[in-house]
Amino acid sequence: MIELPELPEVETVLRSLKPKVLNRKINRVTVINAKTIKKPDATAFSCCLEGQRIRDINRHGKYLLFKLSSSLVLVVHLRMTGRLIYKDSSVPPDRYTCVIFQLDEGKELHFQDVRKFGTMYLISCDELDSFPPLRILGPDALDPQLTLDLFIKRLEKRHGQVKGVLLNQSFIAGIGNIYANEILWTARIHPERWVDSLQSWEQERLYQAVREVLSTAVKLRGTSLRDYVDGEGNPGEYQHHRKVHGREGKPCPLCGHPIIRIKQAGRSTYYCQFCQN
DNA sequence: CAGGTAGCCTGTTAGC
DNA sequence: TGCTAACAGGCTACCT
Secondary structure, three states: OOOOOOHHHHHHHHHHHHHHHOOOEEEEEEEOOHHHEEEOOHHHHHHHHOOOEEEEEEEEOOEEEEEEOOOEEEEEEOOOOEEEEEEEOOOOOOOOEEEEEEEOOOEEEEEEEOOOOOEEEEEEHHHOOOOHHHHOOOOEOOOOOOOHHHHHHHHOOOOOEHHHHHHOOOOOEOOOHHHHHHHHHHHOOOOOOEHHHOOHHHHHHHHHHHHHHHHHHHHOOOOOOOOOOOOOOOOOOHHHHOOOOOOEOOEOOOOOOEEEEEEEOOEEEEEOOOOOO
8 A cells, every 4th residue: 555645745755854953055957857847857957956045844734845945945845755855965866765865064955756757847936826736825734824714715616526626726725635535534424425415514524624634634643654754764654544535444533334445536535424424 | 517537656465 | 387467546638
């Protein structure tokens, strides 16, 4: 079973890396897998980054944003199997290393990615709001400004099944398949429900579940099923708290009935047919 | 224009 | 046992 970095995992990577790389200088960048770099080309990417200092790290949904000197922003998406690992330069890169950032003081930041789906962009900070992958994102799912009112307003503009809406990053950003399943179980809403049919108390339960599930997962440093580790290579703990995801046939923690698995838009959905209506 | 889906990738696993 | 095929999955691009 493969895990994927969603909001809590990306937030954990950010928190573990930030104290280590803040205000550190990038001395040299080696691109091993050119396809990781989407913009500009790999040569320009390395060239522009050399000599930059990392001034801040932010996150929007599943995107990591490294703010650099000279008004540049390094945008990183880990997709399924991407990792950012901080290590000593004496440790050789592993076979999945796609990009190496050599920092000062003999340290390196390695981007490793088994499936090579992860992406990086280097853009100027005034491009941030208009930059296509970021422009379409809704508010971050844990953004304090995402109030219940705003959540419901955005929800009521949506159509289709509630699971699909949760996964749509233009609705709110950061939720992937694992947490969508966990959120819907917590909200006791059937994943195939049409969003238009949700009653106001169900909309509110959904909002509360989004916040509760994601903030708990952040506290537990994310879910580690196989690939995900934080910036120091440590796994998270949320996998022990999962109620439905990856638990087909196992008892629902609330009612004991077996968890059902179905496919929605090609992705596995896990739910309890008794608790979720 | 909204909704559906192929393609990107490779390690793991189910099935023969 | 050993091989193959299906599967996992976020996002973009393309299609209807």
